[in-house]
Amino acid sequence: MIKAVIFDMDGTIVDTLDDLTDAVNYMLGLHNMPLRSKIEIKSFVGDGIPKLIERSLPSIPSDKELEKYTEExxxxxIPHSMDKTAPYDGIIELLKELKNRNILTAVVTNKEETAAKKIVNEMFLNLFDVVVGARENLPSKPAPDGVNLALAELSITDKNEAVYIGDSDVDAKTAFNAELSFIAALWGFRDKDVLEKAGATVFASVPADVLNIIA
Structure with missing residues (x-):
């Protein structure tokens, strides 16, 4: 019996692509670097902000440069993270139904935790029990540490009682590394073939499908 559902953030519960593109291009513009398209940014996301920045740059940066660009x-x-970002259709309804069924919910994301909590507090008030984002000394996904931390905070000790939902190959690897069942969200940033190559075998075309899968 499933007692907890853990979600990725970008591309799974919220479409953040426009705001991420604007922020990356703001930083690139500060240095007169070529701007990136939404399609390019979509292909770069999934491994955290520093990796997104690194992939967006025209050349490989030094560690010091990458730190500076990431900060910029x-x-x-962070102050513009909800200018254009919105929940995917059906996500809020799914979360409310999970709550009605007394199923715990969490977000585990490679997004900076400050930005992640801001989005959750503004768009999903009282719909998530735990939010784990990028923080110092916490390995990023696909390492299982964030998921394991969320499970501990949810007091879930049997991993058969939890499932992880995400839209990327990184999410699939995260679930497998954490020894959780994985549901691939097909409404997100990655195509089905990418998810299949990462080992995904269970797919949700729309958020409501999750209820049938975990029933």
Whole structure:
């Protein structure tokens, strides 16, 4: 019996692509670097902000440069993280039904935790029990540490009682590394073939499908 559902954030519960693109291009513009399209940014997301920045740059940066560019991007992104971002259709209804069934919910994301909690507090008030984002000394996904931390905070000790939902190959690997069942969200940033190659075998075309899968 499923007692907890853990969600990825970007591409799973919210479409953040426009705001991420704007923030990356703001940083690139500061340095007169070529701007990136939404399609390019979509292909770059999934491994956290520093990796997104690194992939967006025209050349490989030094560690110091990457730290500077990441800080500049975040200084713009955090106050603008909800300018265009919105929940995917059906997500709020899914979360409310999970609550009605007394199923615990969490977010585990590679997004900076400050930005992640801001989005959850503004768009999903009282719909998530735990939010785990990028923080110091916590390995990023696909390492299982964030998922394991969320499970501990939810007091879930039997991993057969939890499932992880995400839209990317990184999410699939995260679930498998955490020894959780994985549901691939087909409404997100990655195509089905990418998810299949990562080992996904269970797919949700729309959020409501999740209820049937975990029943």
């Amino acid at each position: 991007m975040l200084n713009y992104y």
